[in-house]
Each structure stands twice: as C-alpha cells, then as structure tokens.
Amino acid sequence: MRNLATVESTETNGGKNSNLKTIEMMKKIARKESGDPSIRQLAINILNNKKTRSHQYLDEAQAIAEWVQGAIPYVKDANGIEQIHSPIMIIKKIQAGDTFRGDCDDMALMLATLLLAIGHKPFFKCVRFKTTDPKACYNHIYVVEKTHNYPFKPVVLSMDCIHKDKNIGYEANSKSSDLFEV
Numbered sequence: 388m389r390n391l392a393t394v395e396s397t398e399t400n401g402g403k404n405s406n407l408k409t410i411e412m413m414k415k416i417a418r419k420e421s422g423d424p425s426i427r428q429l430a431i432n433i434l435n436n437k438k439t440r441s442h443q444y445l446d447e448a449q450a451i452a453e454w455v456q457g458a459i460p461y462v463k464d465a466n467g468i469e470q471i472h473s474p475i476m477i478i479k480k481i482q483a484g485d486t487f488r489g490d491c492d493d494m495a496l497m498l499a500t501l502l503l504a505i506g507h508k509p510f511f512k513c514v515r516f517k518t519t520d521p522k523a524c525y526n527h528i529y530v531v532e533k534t535h536n537y538p539f540k541p542v543v544l545s546m547d548c549i550h551k552d553k554n555i556g557y558e559a560n561s562k563s564s565d566l567f568e569v
Contacts, residue, residue, distance in 0.1 A: 406525045409469050410511055410567050413496050413528075417569050420474050421503035429478055430501040442537035445544060448507060452530070452546035452555040455498045461549050462488035474500040491528050494548040498530045499569045507532055509569045512545070514561035521563065531566065 420426055430451060437450035458481060464470045472489055474497045480487045489497075499509045509532045513525035529547035545558040 403522055403524050405469070406513065409471065409492065410513065410528070412471055413492060413499070413511065414567065414569050416471065416473065417496055417500045417503055421500045423475055423504075425478060426474060426500055427504040430505045433501070434505070444507065444534045445536045445539075445542065447505065448502060448509075448532050448534050448544055448546065449555050451501045451505075452498055452544075452548060455494050455501070455546075456548040456551065456555065458487075459494050459497065459548065460486065460488045461494075461551070462490065464490050471496060491547075491549050495528045495530050498546055498548060502530070502532065503569060507534065511567045511569060512564055513567065514559075514564040516559075516561050519563040521565075525565075527559075527561075530569075 433451050433454045434447055437446070437453075439446045439450050459477070469492070470490075472487070472493045477487045477489070477493070477497055495511055499511065502509045509530045511528055512531045514527045514529075515523055516526045527547075527549075529545065529549070531543055531545050533541045533543050535541040544556060546555050547553075547558060548555075550557055550559070
C-alpha cells in the first residue's frame with residue numbers, strides 16, 4: 388500500500404467505477420488526516436485570522452473554503468491518471484514556501500479534511516455537466532455542507548474552490564449530481 392502522506396493514483400479510464408473508487412479513497416484520507424494536529428491547527432489559524440465568532444459555522448466553512456480557494460492554484464492531473472494529494476503533504480509544502488497546485492479533487496479533499504477537523508459534516512458533490520445518465524462518469528467534485536450561523540436556520544453552502552473569480556457559494560450549472568458524505 389502506498390503511503391497516504393504523499394500521492395495516491397488511479398487510472399481514470401474505468402468509467403464511473405473509477406470515480407467511485409476515487410471518492411472512497413478521498414473519504415478515507417479525509418477522515419484519517421482530519422485527526423492530525425497540524426490539520427486542526429491550520430483550520431483554527433484560518434478561523435482566527437478571519438476573526439470568526441463562536442457558533443458561526445457558516446462563517447467557519449466559508450473562511451476555510453476561501454483559504455483553500457486562495458492557497459491552491461488549479462492544475463489538471465496527468466492525462467488518464469487521477470492523482471490524490473495528501474492534505475498533510477500539501478500543508479507542509481505551503482508552509483515551506485512552495486506553491487502547491489492541484490485539481491478539483493485536491494481542493495475538495497483539503498477543504499473536507501479541514502472542515503472535519505473542526506467538527507463540520509461536509510459532503511463531496513460530484514457533478515456531470517453534459518448528461519443526466521446516472522451511469523456516466525462525473526466531470527467535477529467539490530464540497531457542500533448544510534450549516535448555519537447560530538441562531539439562524541441551516542443553509543446549503545456550495546464550496547467550489549477552483550473558480551478563483553467567483554465567491555464561495557457559486558455553483559456552475561450541471562445536468563446531474565450525487566452527494567457523498569465524507
């Protein structure tokens with residue numbers, strides 16, 4: 388088994404089954420690495436820098452999503468190979484002054500891991516842009532969460548960090564989607 392602290396790779400030509408294996412791998416990494424003290428401390432530092440108040444969970448999620456959106460520039464994976472990068476490895480690179488670049492699954496994994504570390508319950512949202520066929524491959528993944536600021540009612544916050552020119556909450560139109568609890 389490969390060390391989860393670096394990179395996991397899978398072939399992307401296996402259709403939706405490859406997508407589902409990638410999602411399961413991402414969920415496993417997020418749950419494992421969310422318990423790492425460096426992940427929790429980064430999440431707390433982000434909240435402190437944004438001056439989020441206690442019990443303002445919507446503000447917490449938005450602050451962390453904005454950090455991921457700003458900290459990780461987008462780059463596609465190698466053709467035909469899905470690479471999943473460890474959030475701990477990404478943080479170490481960023482803290483060392485290196486620029487880490489990743490794709491939608493890297494950003495979604497980082498965001499979900501940080502949110503889990505502070506008690507949130509994120510979901511991966513996987514979308515198809517051109518078809519409603521439930522057997523078709525997904526084209527994109529990002530994080531959504533039903534959350535709220537106390538004492539208000541919960542809302543669903545979409546956190547698609549690849550759109551650098553859009554605010555957190557923006558969601559591109561898709562034909563179909565599925566949610567996967569992290």
